[in-house]
Amino acid sequence: MLPALSDIALDQLFHEARTHRWWQDRPIPEETLRSIAELAKLGPTSANSSPGRFVFVVSREAKERLKPHLDEGNVRQATSAPATVIVAYDTEFYEKLSTLAPNxxxxxxxxxxxxxxxxxxxxxxSCLQGAYLIMAARALGLDCGPMGGFDRKGVDETFFPNGKLKSNFLINLGYGIPEKLHPRQPRLALEEFCAIA
Known part of the structure; x- marks a missing residue:
């Protein structure tokens, strides 16, 4: 049986974790981005299909390509984040199942x-893998700001012109500015979203 995580770890992953929209001017080392992806790929998916694909948008040129496809309210937070991840999925993921699901x-x-x-x-x-990526980033000391306000068709045409990949959602990554956080929004009571049958 695995031991429970410490309260400190649970705070970092859940209790104190927040959606950040304001970022320190501090780059994320490429090795950290690679480590996040390596952790995120370990989470389970149906038939180990692993359809998720991640594009870490970090360069000025790549951010300029992304910017026109962002909803107006998301431009500042995405362009100021050290990295924005395009979480997408491969519509031909099944071509890798001979490797991923040899059984x-x-x-x-x-x-x-x-x-x-x-x-x-x-x-x-890709929803699952994007969530794993958020948890991996938090585990490695980064803050996250997932968002869905963007033109998927525009992002797909810009970043995936061969039509094989489809964008799902975006995740801003970086080192947040705690002073800019709003109070946590309410959550449902357990009985409102959970039943034990």
Missing amino acids: NPGARSWFAGKPDAIERTGFQG
């Missing part, structure tokens, strides 16, 4: 030529 030799046939199954598994899996 299921027929796994490719579950998806190939089945657009509904591809869309469901790709979207679902």
Whole structure:
């Protein structure tokens, strides 16, 4: 049995973790971004399909390419963040199942030529993998600001012109400015979102 995490770790991952929108002018080392991705890839996905794809937008040129596709209210927070991750999914993820799911030799046939199954598994899996990325970033001492306010078609045409990848959501990463945080928004009471049957 695994031991429970310490209260300090739980605070960093959950209790004190917040959505940040204001960032210190402090770059994230590339090695840290790579470590985040290496951790995030370890989380489970359906049939180990691992459809999520991450683009870490860090350069001035890449940020300028992203900027026109952001909702107006998200421009400042994304352009000032040291990194913005485009969380996307590969619509041909099943082509890697011979490597990722060797215990299921027929796994490719579950998806190939089945657009509904591809869309469901790709979207679902990339949501999970994006959440794993948030937790990995927090575990390594970064703050996060996930957001959905952007033009997906524009991002896809700009960053994924071959049409194989589809964007899902964005995550700003960096070192937040605690003084700029608003009070935590309310959460539902346990009984309002949870049942134990």
